[in-house]
Ligand code: PSU
């Protein structure tokens with residue numbers, strides 16, 4: 001039998017053994033979602049935010065054929081500076097581990113690793129979803145399927161506005177994934193607080209979200225929950241400011257023949273350029289906000 005190469009940091013192992021609150025964090029946002037050095041600075045700030053809110057952060061990545069849960073400072077720095085790191089989703093994880101490879105974990109892969117480590121809550125920026133034009137390209141993120149089968153509650157600022165949000169919500173409904181807006185009725189759109197679409201569920205209290213997570217397990221339901229946490233008001237970018245820029249970036253991606261897992265990083269990078277860096281400032285603010293809420297949910301679950 002092959003044993004899973006899963007290595008927990010001392011701090012994470014101890015927290016899990018004591019039943020303390022732990023929040024998983026992904027690494028693709030570091031390697032493919034933000035430029036250096038803001039990515040490293042943000043990764044550190046997100047971890048600090050989780051700690052300040054009373055939980056232990058567990059940044060997850062695959063390094064030299066091992067799943068690492070809780071990255072030491074030097075490993076985090078190396079990852080943030082690397083330029084040729086693989087982007088690992090459900091489909092890539094086993095092959096990367098088996099060949100001793102190194103890669104950053106997407107939402108889907110981070111959920112799998114978190115679940116194997118015994119972590120129930122994961123905070124990130126935005127999940128992948130159904131891309132615009134999916135009726136032609138069939139580009140639907142594996143993150144959605146993962147939410148349907150792996151029992152981790154994922155805190156995100158909704159789905160990125162580069163996606164087709166109505167179709168993303170439809171697929172989540174079909175897959176039976178609870179989509180819970182935190183503290184408002186509308187589904188947030190990453191850089192903007194409102195997408196104009198109602199969220200299927202609303203909760204105002206982290207304890208309720210933790211209780212619903214536990215109740216799904218009691219029901220014997222596989223899969224997790226998506227908590228859609230709106231970006232703080234001071235940091236949001238109006239949806240109609242972004243819409244034309246997103247449309248432009250989309251056209252460029254198509255013209256350049258960008259497909260598959262390169263699509264999301266390409267669009268994020270172009271929006272960063274087109275907004276003069278503002279999309280990144282907003283992205284950082286919403287990730288920090290999600291880290292805080294993730295810690296509150298993890299603490300409620302640990303009680
Ligand atoms: N959110 C961000 N930046 C990112 C991502 C999410 O703010 O880079 C990453 C996540 O890792 C997510 C992935 O799982 O993009 C989705 O990629 P794709 O559309 O190829 O499934």
Ligand code: MN
Pocket residue numbers: 139140141142260261263
């Ligand atoms: Mn895709």
